[in-house]
Structures are given as C-alpha cells and as structure tokens.
Amino acid sequence: MRIPLSALIGLVMTGLFVLSAVFAPWIAPYPIDAAVGKVWEGPSSQYWLGTDTIGRDILSRLIYGGSVTIFVALSSSLLSFGMGAFFGFLAATRGGWIDTGLSRIVDLMMAVPSLIVALVVLSVLPLNLTVLILVMGVLDSTRVFRLSRAVAADIAVMDYVEAAKLRGEKQGWIIFREILPNAMSPLVAEFGMRFIFAVLFISTLSFLGLGIQPPLSDWGGMVRENKDGLVYGKAAALMPALAIAVLAISVNLVADWILQRTSSLKGGRGG
Amino acid sequence: MADLLTIKNLRIEATAYPPGEAPRHLVLVDGVSVSVQKGRVLGLIGESGAGKSTIGLAALSYGRGGVRLTGGQVLLNGRDIRAEGAAGLRALRGREVTYVAQSAAAAFNPAKRLMAQVIETSLLHKLMTKEQAEVRAIELFAKLGLPNPETFGRRYPHQVSGGQLQRAMTAMALCPKPDLVIFDEPTTALDVTTQIDVLAAIKEAIRDTGVAAIYITHDLAVVAQVADDILVLRHGKAVEYGATDQIISTPVQDYTQALVSVRRIDHAEKSDAAPILRVQGITARYRGTDFDVLQSITVDVAAGQTLAIVGESGSGKSTLARVITGLLPARSGQITFDGRTLSPDLANRSKDDLRQVQMIYQMADTAMNPRQTVGTIIGRPLEFYFGLKGEAKRARVQELLDQIEMGAGFENRYPAELSGGQKQRVCIARALAAKPKLILCDEVTSALDPLVADGILKLLLNLQAQEGVAYVFITHDLATVKAIADKIAVMYRGKVVRYGQKSDVLAPPFDDYTDLLLSSVPEMKTGWLESVLKTRKMESAGN
Known part of the structure; x- marks a missing residue:
C-alpha cells in the first residue's frame, strides 16, 4: 500500500503533536509556569519561540498546553462518538418512535448554536475538566448521531441485514457484526473531523475565558494571554494560533486519506 | 448496399483501479469486425462483460469512464469517427447516431416534461423548429403506440409506466431522424408482458423510419425477433456472426449452441403430497x-x-x-x-x-x-443454530461448498472476489447450512x-x-x-x-391473464412476435 505524500505529512505531524503531548515533562526545556526571561522576547537560541506576556518560555507552554488541548479534545470526541454512534445506530435499526424521538431531540439541540449553549451551561456549572469534556462531548454528539444514523440506515436495508434478522440474530450481532464493519471507514474519517472541531471548540472557550482555567494552560488560553502583544508587533499570540492551525490541517489530511480509501459504503473489500 | 457503419478490428482497453490495489490493465474488446447496412438491424448478444454495450457505444466513438478505443476503425458513412475531434463528435452524437439506454427511469430527467426531453437533441442540432419537432414527436408517440399521443409529452417521467418511458426514449432517439440507433438492452428491465409491446413498437418504428439499428441484449430469443444479423460475443471477442436464421437454427460454435439451447431444463412434475x-x-x-x-x-x-x-x-x-x-x-x-x-x-x-x-x-x-468471508457467511448459521465451532464448523462449511460445486479454496474469499453465479451459490449454501x-x-x-x-x-x-x-x-x-x-x-x-x-x-383453457403471461415469453424462433400479437386476448397492464 502506498501512502500519498499529503497523508504522510499529516500522519507525521499528528504523530509529533501526540508524542510531544505525551512526553511533555521530559521534552519541554523549561517549567510551564516559571518566568525565565524578559517579557515578550523574540525567538532566540535560548527561547526558540520567544517568551510570553510575563516572560515564560512559549515553546514549553505550547508543549504543555498541547497535552491539555489534545487530552480534552480527544476525550470529548471519544465521548461524542460513543454517544452519537450508539444512539444513531439504535435509531437506524429500531426505527419507529425511538428513531423519531431521538431525531427530534437532536434537531432541537442543533437548532441552538453549540457555542452559545456551551457558554450558558459553563457559566452556571463549576469549571473543571470533567464538566468541560462532558459539555463538549454531548453537544458534539448530535453531529455524530446524524452521520451514524444516515450511514446505518443505508446499511440496515441491505438484504444481508434482513437475512440476519430472519436467522433470528440479536440486536447486538446486527449492529456490531453486520452494520458496524461496513460503517467503519466514514465513521473513522468523521472522528478526525470531530477531533479537529473539539480542538477549535476548546480553544474558543479558553480564549473566551470559559475553558481551561489557570494554572493549567492550553493553546486558546495562550492566545488570549498574549493577544495584547499583537498591537506592539509581538508575535507571541501567533505561536499557539499556528499550533492550532497545523494540528487541524494535519488531522484533516489523515481523515481525507482514510475517506478516500473507502471506495464505497456498500461494496468491496475496503482496502 | 453500402455499409452505414463498419467496425474493423476494434480494440478497446481500460484501466481498472481497485481500491488499495495496483491498477489493472484490461482488454475489453479485441479484434471485433462488424457492419450495419441502412434499414437493417444488427443484434449484439452475449453475457455480462462480453463487451456488448462497449461496442455499442463505440459506434458513437464513446468510451465510458476510463475506457479507451485503442485500435481498429469505426467507419460511419465512410469516414473514420475515431479520428474526429470533440466538435465533430458533438455534431455526430444525437444526430447521426442516437442511443436508447437500458433503464429509462434513470435516464430521464425527473424535473422536465417528456416533450422537452424528447425534442431536445433535434433543437440543439438545429434540425427543426420547436413546432416541427413537436409535430414529429407526436407522430412518433402515435407510431410507438403511446396513449393520447397529443398530450403524452406534457407528462413528467414519473407519471408514465416503465414500458411507456422506454418507448418515449425510443421516440427521443428517433426524433432527430438519425442514420443509426443503438438500443442497449431496452426491454431487459421490463416485465415480460410489457416487453412484448415495447419490442413490437421498436420493431415497427425501425421498419417505418428505415433507420439502421444495433440491438444489444443478453436474451437470444428477444434479439431473434428484431435483428437481421446477429453477432455473438464472449469475453470481448466475436464468437459467431451471421444472419439471424442461421444463428438460431444452425449455430456452428459450441457457445452459440449452448445459448440457443438454454432454458430447456426439463423437470418432471412430482405428484401432489402432504x-x-x-x-x-x-x-x-x-x-x-x-x-x-x-x-x-x-x-x-x-x-x-x-x-x-x-x-x-x-x-x-x-x-x-x-x-x-x-x-x-x-x-x-x-x-x-x-x-x-x-x-x-x-x-x-x-x-x-x-x-x-x-x-x-x-x-x-x-x-x-x-x-465477511465466505467461511463466515456459511459458518454463521452452523454456529448459530447448531453450536458448531472450530474444526467441526470448518469441515461442515467445506462439505457445503462441495455441495454447491465450488470446492476448496473459497473459504477465505470475500464476496467481491466471486463471480455472480458463485455469489448466488454461496447464498444457497448459507440457506442449506440451516438444514x-x-x-x-x-x-x-x-x-x-x-x-x-x-x-x-x-x-x-x-x-x-x-x-x-x-x-x-x-x-x-x-x-x-x-x-x-x-x-x-x-x-x-x-x-x-x-x-x-x-x-x-x-x-388450456387459460384465463385471460395466464394466456397473456404464457404467450409473452419470447420463443427462440423468428417470426414469433408477429404470430403472438395476432392471437393475444388481453393487453398488458403496463399499456
């Protein structure tokens, strides 16, 4: 199997981000919250990406922040996937009032912009990582629900699913052995997309001050801390912004490649 | 008589891109030569993948996605249309040569009325004014036996039956007064009782307009009713080429003989039981x-x-x-x-x-x-109903594979790696597995x-x-x-x-519907169509 260049770049970059997030304490040249230099120093051999608004090393904070951002985004997308796919498959295979009920609830949730819902909910609830992940996961699960319901509905009408029902198979076999393997590729690609949205979402929330709270830091929060520097021509705020963009593009490249390899939902060995 | 269309040593190639595998180079048609004279009908026959439609489309110098005409000549009215540029081909398609597709329901635009679609090519090629074209379309509707020809064109595709839609497409193909019409399995998707009406309508329209036609089908009995000559194809190569009478009554090649004698399995009825x-x-x-x-x-x-x-x-x-x-x-x-x-x-x-x-x-x-692999597909009922596992299950799967005459080596294959007949056999084995x-x-x-x-x-x-x-x-x-x-x-x-x-x-004696049904099954002899139409008691429901 040949991997196209774009996918290779995506895979390598995503891998680097994940590795640096996991091994942050060993890689980061300075501690996360120590003011080691002067305020807003430019990039130098000592501080590769310069220092921030109170003189902390930006590279170190990026590495530590990345681990928080990626952890929160990954957890919330796993949650949204678990919920969305479970209810989506349930709606598609059961149909009837279960399908109607779930679909209308999702319609209702999607009718209100998720950022607004998140802002309202987070301003009421205590701000900690668990709440953040739960809120983001539930809000995002509506989109996963839509996709998995559509994909599963396509597959659920295939004769082989009917044949399984006629054989007397239980719901579990039908969902996990007949439908899921055929729905995997679009769902995996969608997982990449959801992950990116989660990264953007948590960054937005942190930028607005409702996301990750100090002493923890994440990329959105770093943009917020350093945004005033932009007025004085200091690039500190651009570093975390760039990190968000590069991660989003890298994961996107991988997701694209996975989706491309799926020739069709219904046929073929699926490479 | 001079040939209208002459195909000489046609070679058509394609490249397949199976996902996750190396591209494969395929020869779809190799060294096929055939000709059609004005006012005559050539039947192309063969099983799926024989290259029938590919040759039919080559008469328009057209290859479906990734298909290339790589050798030989396609002479239409004496000039080689393989050498034509895009503008030349545009002028030729829909004017000199037209095409009737298999699935009319999929070929019509559901958002436009039938008349607009039937006369579209005639207007595009500026062959006639809108009024002239509509008059001609109504004439054709009448000739093809469509109900209320005056108002038929005002309907949308979903408002008419499958058989009528297929005839409307024939009208579309005949409207610009082409030299050659390609019929690509026009009756295959229709019911047997409707097929006979469409077949009769197409045959009459061909005779009345004096157009030449290529009639593509996998059903030899159908092509025997409309074609003057028949070319039998297999795996992209010509097997036998001759006049319809000769092919039907005295086929030379083994493959043609097999095609002619198909559907003659005899089964003695068992007496009624509990x-x-x-x-x-x-x-x-x-x-x-x-x-x-x-x-x-x-x-x-x-x-x-x-x-x-x-x-x-x-x-x-x-x-x-x-x-x-x-x-x-x-x-x-x-x-x-x-x-x-x-x-x-x-x-x-x-x-x-x-x-x-x-x-x-x-x-x-x-x-x-x-x-799922063939082994899983056949093995699941064994596991589910009889609790068979491991070696016992594997042995029984092999036994079933032997029963469906497929033998060893299929257990680990996926359905996509089987032919159509093999797939159906595996489905039979799966049913059989449950005893x-x-x-x-x-x-x-x-x-x-x-x-x-x-x-x-x-x-x-x-x-x-x-x-x-x-x-x-x-x-x-x-x-x-x-x-x-x-x-x-x-x-x-x-x-x-x-x-x-x-x-x-x-x-006999039959009720009206059974009579219609029985008489509609094409028989492997020429002249059957005419004799049936004379003696029928009831019109088909699709009419």
Missing part, C-alpha cells in the same frame, strides 16, 4: 397504506416439492414471501408449517421455526455482508446470465433430490417455472388467479 407449508386466506398491507397488496391468498407447498409463484412486478409475489417469513405480519389469515401454526410476526417465532424456513435473495451482491425444510427463492436467477442461471437451477433441483427440501420459487420468468415447478400459482394484482399442479396450470 403439505409442509399451508398459507390460508392471507391478506396483508404495508404500514401506512390503506391498500391490501395481498388479498386472501391460499396456497400449499408439498414437502420436498416446488411451488412456483409467477406474476409481473407489483403482483405481490415478493410480499407473499415477506409474509411467510414474518417480516411483514399478515392482517388476517394463517400460516401453518409442518403441522403447527407460525406466529405472524418474526419476533415471536422460535429459533427452530426460523431455522426451518430459509430465504435466498435476487441480488446475491447485497445478500452477503461484503466484510431447512423450506427455502424461499425470490427471483434467484433473474440477475444472472442465462447459462449461469441454468447452472443454478440444476443445482437447486439436485439439492432438492438430495435433501428433500421444499422451495417456494418466486419468478417472473416462465421458462424458469417450467424448469423447476411441481405446482404453480399465478398472481395478478395481489390475487392468485390460477393455481394447481404444473401440468394443469400450463394446459
């Missing part, structure tokens, strides 16, 4: 409708014998199968299996009841999970090439003799019925109109 399945007074409708698609159906299936259910699309044949399996619970009536009453709803049936009644589908492609007393076969041979279908029918007959399994065989094809049935039920609009032992049902 029923394994009794369907009594079944009435059923689909959820959300207020129309009974089945109206008090009563039939019996004798143990170890075959009940064939025949009828055209929409007659309720497949719905009856769904009611028997419990997928669609009946509103009233009773189903008795092996002496006990079956619950109308699938969910309330015991595992053993489910095991005893198995089903085989028309499209083997969609009846098998593409992500059922009854198998419902829903149009199991309809999607297969004639020779392959014959093989499947023979296999089913052998299995019945070995295992004593009973079949409910649903089909629209009477040749299949003759080959396999012991009893026959003829269905029409949700009712059984004729029912009994095969010899009784197929012997």
Whole structure:
C-alpha cells in the first residue's frame, strides 16, 4: 500500500503533536509556569519561540498546553462518538418512535448554536475538566448521531441485514457484526473531523475565558494571554494560533486519506 | 448496399483501479469486425462483460469512464469517427447516431416534461423548429403506440409506466431522424408482458423510419425477433456472426449452441403430497397504506416439492414471501408449517421455526455482508443454530461448498472476489447450512446470465433430490417455472388467479391473464412476435 505524500505529512505531524503531548515533562526545556526571561522576547537560541506576556518560555507552554488541548479534545470526541454512534445506530435499526424521538431531540439541540449553549451551561456549572469534556462531548454528539444514523440506515436495508434478522440474530450481532464493519471507514474519517472541531471548540472557550482555567494552560488560553502583544508587533499570540492551525490541517489530511480509501459504503473489500 | 457503419478490428482497453490495489490493465474488446447496412438491424448478444454495450457505444466513438478505443476503425458513412475531434463528435452524437439506454427511469430527467426531453437533441442540432419537432414527436408517440399521443409529452417521467418511458426514449432517439440507433438492452428491465409491446413498437418504428439499428441484449430469443444479423460475443471477442436464421437454427460454435439451447431444463412434475407449508386466506398491507397488496391468498407447498409463484412486478409475489417469513405480519389469515401454526410476526417465532424456513435473495451482491468471508457467511448459521465451532464448523462449511460445486479454496474469499453465479451459490449454501425444510427463492436467477442461471437451477433441483427440501420459487420468468415447478400459482394484482399442479396450470383453457403471461415469453424462433400479437386476448397492464 502506498501512502500519498499529503497523508504522510499529516500522519507525521499528528504523530509529533501526540508524542510531544505525551512526553511533555521530559521534552519541554523549561517549567510551564516559571518566568525565565524578559517579557515578550523574540525567538532566540535560548527561547526558540520567544517568551510570553510575563516572560515564560512559549515553546514549553505550547508543549504543555498541547497535552491539555489534545487530552480534552480527544476525550470529548471519544465521548461524542460513543454517544452519537450508539444512539444513531439504535435509531437506524429500531426505527419507529425511538428513531423519531431521538431525531427530534437532536434537531432541537442543533437548532441552538453549540457555542452559545456551551457558554450558558459553563457559566452556571463549576469549571473543571470533567464538566468541560462532558459539555463538549454531548453537544458534539448530535453531529455524530446524524452521520451514524444516515450511514446505518443505508446499511440496515441491505438484504444481508434482513437475512440476519430472519436467522433470528440479536440486536447486538446486527449492529456490531453486520452494520458496524461496513460503517467503519466514514465513521473513522468523521472522528478526525470531530477531533479537529473539539480542538477549535476548546480553544474558543479558553480564549473566551470559559475553558481551561489557570494554572493549567492550553493553546486558546495562550492566545488570549498574549493577544495584547499583537498591537506592539509581538508575535507571541501567533505561536499557539499556528499550533492550532497545523494540528487541524494535519488531522484533516489523515481523515481525507482514510475517506478516500473507502471506495464505497456498500461494496468491496475496503482496502 | 453500402455499409452505414463498419467496425474493423476494434480494440478497446481500460484501466481498472481497485481500491488499495495496483491498477489493472484490461482488454475489453479485441479484434471485433462488424457492419450495419441502412434499414437493417444488427443484434449484439452475449453475457455480462462480453463487451456488448462497449461496442455499442463505440459506434458513437464513446468510451465510458476510463475506457479507451485503442485500435481498429469505426467507419460511419465512410469516414473514420475515431479520428474526429470533440466538435465533430458533438455534431455526430444525437444526430447521426442516437442511443436508447437500458433503464429509462434513470435516464430521464425527473424535473422536465417528456416533450422537452424528447425534442431536445433535434433543437440543439438545429434540425427543426420547436413546432416541427413537436409535430414529429407526436407522430412518433402515435407510431410507438403511446396513449393520447397529443398530450403524452406534457407528462413528467414519473407519471408514465416503465414500458411507456422506454418507448418515449425510443421516440427521443428517433426524433432527430438519425442514420443509426443503438438500443442497449431496452426491454431487459421490463416485465415480460410489457416487453412484448415495447419490442413490437421498436420493431415497427425501425421498419417505418428505415433507420439502421444495433440491438444489444443478453436474451437470444428477444434479439431473434428484431435483428437481421446477429453477432455473438464472449469475453470481448466475436464468437459467431451471421444472419439471424442461421444463428438460431444452425449455430456452428459450441457457445452459440449452448445459448440457443438454454432454458430447456426439463423437470418432471412430482405428484401432489402432504403439505409442509399451508398459507390460508392471507391478506396483508404495508404500514401506512390503506391498500391490501395481498388479498386472501391460499396456497400449499408439498414437502420436498416446488411451488412456483409467477406474476409481473407489483403482483405481490415478493410480499407473499415477506409474509411467510414474518417480516411483514399478515392482517388476517394463517400460516401453518409442518403441522403447527407460525406466529405472524418474526419476533415471536422460535429459533427452530426460523431455522426451518430459509430465504435466498435476487441480488446475491447485497445478500452477503461484503466484510465477511465466505467461511463466515456459511459458518454463521452452523454456529448459530447448531453450536458448531472450530474444526467441526470448518469441515461442515467445506462439505457445503462441495455441495454447491465450488470446492476448496473459497473459504477465505470475500464476496467481491466471486463471480455472480458463485455469489448466488454461496447464498444457497448459507440457506442449506440451516438444514431447512423450506427455502424461499425470490427471483434467484433473474440477475444472472442465462447459462449461469441454468447452472443454478440444476443445482437447486439436485439439492432438492438430495435433501428433500421444499422451495417456494418466486419468478417472473416462465421458462424458469417450467424448469423447476411441481405446482404453480399465478398472481395478478395481489390475487392468485390460477393455481394447481404444473401440468394443469400450463394446459388450456387459460384465463385471460395466464394466456397473456404464457404467450409473452419470447420463443427462440423468428417470426414469433408477429404470430403472438395476432392471437393475444388481453393487453398488458403496463399499456
């Protein structure tokens, strides 16, 4: 199997981000919250990406922040996937009032912009990582629900699913052995997309001050801390912004490649 | 007479891009030469993948996605159209040569009225004014036997039947007064009773307009009715080329002989026996409708014998199968299996009841999970019903594979790696694995090439003799019925109109519908079409 260049770049970059997030304490040249230099120093051999608004090393904070951002985004997308796919498959295979009920609830949730819902909910609830992940996961699960319901509905009408029902198979076999393997590729690609949205979402929330709270830091929060520097021509705020963009593009490249390899939902060995 | 179209040594190649594999280079058509004279009809015949449609489209110098015409000449009116540029081809397509596709329902734009689509090419090529074109279209509608030709064009595609749509497309092809029309399986998707009308209409239109035509089909009996010459194709190569009479009556090549003698399986009917399945007074409708698609159906299936259910699309044949399996619970009536009453709803049936009644589908492609191997597909019923595991299961799977005449080496293959006939055999093995007393076969041979279908029918007959399994065989094809049935039920609009032992049902006197159905099956002889049209009592429902 040949991997196209774009996918290779995506895979390598995503891998680097994940590795640096996991091994942050060993890689980061300075501690996360120590003011080691002067305020807003430019990039130098000592501080590769310069220092921030109170003189902390930006590279170190990026590495530590990345681990928080990626952890929160990954957890919330796993949650949204678990919920969305479970209810989506349930709606598609059961149909009837279960399908109607779930679909209308999702319609209702999607009718209100998720950022607004998140802002309202987070301003009421205590701000900690668990709440953040739960809120983001539930809000995002509506989109996963839509996709998995559509994909599963396509597959659920295939004769082989009917044949399984006629054989007397239980719901579990039908969902996990007949439908899921055929729905995997679009769902995996969608997982990449959801992950990116989660990264953007948590960054937005942190930028607005409702996301990750100090002493923890994440990329959105770093943009917020350093945004005033932009007025004085200091690039500190651009570093975390760039990190968000590069991660989003890298994961996107991988997701694209996975989706491309799926020739069709219904046929073929699926490479 | 000078040739209108001459194809010399045509070679057509393509590159396939299977996902996740290296691209493969294929030769679709190799060294085919053929010619068509003005006012004559050439029939192209062969099984799927023989290159029929590819050659037909080559007469437009067109190759479907990734298909390239790489060698030989396509001479239309004396000039080589392979050498034409894009502008030349544009001027030629839809004007000198036109095309009638297999599925009219998919080929028409659902958002436009029929008239606008029928005259579109004539206007695009500035052959006539809108008024002239509409007059010509109405003439053609009348000639093709469409109802109310004056107003027919005002309808949308969904407002007319499949047979009428196919004739509307023929009108579209004939409207710009082309030199050559390519008919690509124009009647294959139609019911047998509708096919005969469309066939007659096409034949008459060809004769009256003096146009030359290429008629592509996999059904030799159909092409015998319309073609003057026939070219038999196989694997992209010409097998035999000659006048229709010669091909039908004295075929030279083995392959042609096989095609001519297809559908002649003889099956002596067994005498009536105690029923394994009794369907009594079944009435059923689909959820959300207020129309009974089945109206008090009563039939019996004798143990170890075959009940064939025949009828055209929409007659309720497949719905009856769904009611028997419990997928669609009946509103009233009773189903008795092996002496006990079956619950109308699938969910309330015991595992053993489910095991005893198995089903085989028309499209083997969609009846098998593409992500499961043949071993898993056949092995699952063994595991599910009999708890077989490991070596015992593997051995039984192999035994079943032997029974369906496929042998070793298929266990680890995926459905995509099987041919059409092999796929259907695996589906048969899956049904057989449950050791059922009854198998419902829903149009199991309809999607297969004639020779392959014959093989499947023979296999089913052998299995019945070995295992004593009973079949409910649903089909629209009477040749299949003759080959396999012991009893026959003829269905029409949700009712059984004729029912009994095969010899009784197929012997006169007939009711009107059975007569229509029986007389509509094309016979392998020239002149059949005309003789049938003269003696028919009833018009088809699609008209």
